[in-house]
Amino acid sequence: FPVTIDEGFNEIKSQEDAHEILKYKFLKHTIVNDSGQFVESFKSTTALSTSEFMDLIAEVQQWANEFLGVDIPDPNEKLEIEFD
Numbered sequence: 001f002p003v004t005i006d007e008g009f010n011e012i013k014s015q016e017d018a019h020e021i022l023k024y025k026f027l028k029h030t031i032v033n034d035s036g037q038f039v040e041s042f043k044s045t046t047a048l049s050t051s052e053f054m055d056l057i058a059e060v061q062q063w064a065n066e067f068l069g070v071d072i073p074d075p076n077e078k079l080e081i082e083f084d
Contacts, residue, residue: 026059 012018027043048056057075064070 022060025063026056 012021023042023045027045028040029043030038031041032038045053045056061072061074064072
């Protein structure tokens with residue numbers, strides 16, 4: 001079992017919370033105007049191309065494995081759970 005790194009997300013209460021955290025971690029970008037003011041924005045998953053979405057899935061899988069100790073299968077993989 002891999003060692004996990006605590007990122008402090010202990011208050012996730014819903015699927016929506018998890019979705020927002022993943023958007024913040026992986027889809028955030030900064031928009032800067034001519035005077036140097038900026039605002040952070042989040043790209044919608046529905047606006048991603050197929051290639052961008054596949055890259056997002058790979059990043060989330062790697063992050064989940066490294067930081068949470070969770071193996072997320074590819075969308076086309078069948079998940080099998082073994083019980084001892």
